[in-house]
Amino acid sequence: DQQVKQNSPSLSVQEGRISILNCDYTNSMFDYFLWYKKYPAEGPTFLISISSIKDKNEDGRFTVFLNKSAKHLSLHIVPSQPGDSAVYFCAAAGSGGGADGLTFGKGTHLIIQP
Amino acid sequence: DTGVSQNPRHKITKRGQNVTFRCDPISEHNRLYWYRQTLGQGPEFLTYFQNEAQLEKSRLLSDRFSAERPKGSFSTLEIQRTEQGDSAMYLCASTPYRNTEAFFGQGTRLTVV
Numbered sequence: 001d002q003q004v005k006q007n008s009p010s011l012s013v014q015e016g017r018i019s020i021l022n023c024d025y026t027n028s029m030f031d032y033f034l035w036y037k038k039y040p041a042e043g044p045t046f047l048i049s050i051s052s053i054k055d056k057n058e059d060g061r062f063t064v065f066l067n068k069s070a071k072h073l074s075l076h077i078v079p080s081q082p083g084d085s086a087v088y089f090c091a092a093a094g095s096g097g098g099a100d101g102l103t104f105g106k107g108t109h110l111i112i113q114p
Numbered sequence: 115d116t117g118v119s120q121n122p123r124h125k126i127t128k129r130g131q132n133v134t135f136r137c138d139p140i141s142e143h144n145r146l147y148w149y150r151q152t153l154g155q156g157p158e159f160l161t162y163f164q165n166e167a168q169l170e171k172s173r174l175l176s177d178r179f180s181a182e183r184p185k186g187s188f189s190t191l192e193i194q195r196t197e198q199g200d201s202a203m204y205l206c207a208s209t210p211y212r213n214t215e216a217f218f219g220q221g222t223r224l225t226v227v
Contacts, residue, residue, distance in 0.1 A: 004156075034215060043118070043205055043218035044157065089156050093212075101147050101170070102216060104156030 003027045004092050006105035014113050019077040021108050023090030026071065030092040034102065035064060035075045038087045047088075048075070077110075085112045118219035120206050126225045127196055134192045135222045139208030146189050147216060148181055149205040150174065157205055163189060196226045 005024045013019045021035075031052040036044035050057040050064045050073070057064050063076045077084055087109050091102040119138040127133050139146050144165050149157035160179070162170040165186035175181075178196075183189040193200055203223050207216040 036218075041220075041223075043120075043207075043220045046215035046217065049215055091156070101149070101159035101162055101172075102157070103159070106154065106156050 001026075002105070003030075004090055004103050004105040006088075006090055006108050008108050009106070010109040010111065012111045012113060013080050015082060016079045019075075019080045019084065019110055019112070021075040021077075021088050021090075021110065023073045023075075023105055024071060025073075025092050027092070027094065027103070028071070029094045030103070032093040033064070033066060033073050034091045034093070035062075036089045036091060036104075037084075038089060038107070044089060080112045082112050082114065085110060118206055118208055118217050120204075120219035120222050122222055123220060124223045124225075126227060129198060129226055130195055132192065132194045133196060133224065134190055135204055135206075135224075137189045137191070137206030137219060138187075139189070139206070140210075140217055141187075143208035143210045143217070144186065145209045145212070146183060147207045147209075148189070148191050149207065151203040151205060151221070152201075160191075193224075196224075198226045200224060201226045
C-alpha cells in the first residue's frame with residue numbers, strides 16, 4: 001500500500017510558466033516532508049523541505065505548500081526553466097526517530113518545453 | 115569532502131554470484147541509509163545505521179542481504195546468491211540529524227544476468 005502518492009507520472013510545462021507538482025500521503029505519523037529532484041543515472045538531489053508545523057516554505061523559485069487536513073502537499077516552481085526538466089520525488093519522514101528512513105512516491109517526470 | 119560516494123557505479127554479475135557495494139558518507143554524518151530503486155518506482159528504504167549500529171531493517175532486506183558499517187564510517191551492502199529480481203539501483207544516503215535533508219550518492223546500478 002503506497003503511503004506517499006504522486007498521481008501524475010508526467011507533467012509538461014512551458015518555459016517561464018508555473019510548474020505545480022502534487023503529492024498525497026496517507027500516514028498521519030509523517031511529520032516532515034521533502035522534495036527531491038533526480039536526473040537519469042544520478043542520485044536524488046534535495047530541493048526543499050517542510051515541517052508539519054508549517055504550511056508553506058519558500059526557497060528562491062521553489063515553494064512547498066502543506067495542507068495537513070487534506071494530507072496533501074505541492075511543489076511550485078516559478079518561473080520554470082529548461083534545467084528543471086527531471087523526475088521529482090516527494091518523500092515523507094515519520095516520527096520514529098529517523099529509523100524508518102524516508103518513504104518516497106513514484107515520482108513525476110517534469111518536462112519544460114521551450 | 116564532496117559528498118556521498120558510492121562504488122562501483124555499475125556492476126554486472128551472473129545469477130548466483132555474490133556482490134558487495136561500498137558507500138562513503140559525508141564524514142560528519144552519523145546516520146546512514148541504504149535504499150533500492152527499481153524502474154518506475156521511488157527509492158525504497160532497506161536499512162539504517164546510526165554510527166556503527168544497524169538500528170532498522172526493512173522486510174525488503176531478505177536473508178541474502180547484509181549490511182555493515184564498521185567503526186561508523188563507510189558502509190558495505192552485500193548480496194549473496196544474486197537473483198534477477200535484485201537488478202536495481204542501490205542508493206546510499208547520509209544525514210547528520212533526524213528530519214534534515216538526506217544527501218544521496220550517485221548509486222550503484224546492479225544488473226544480474
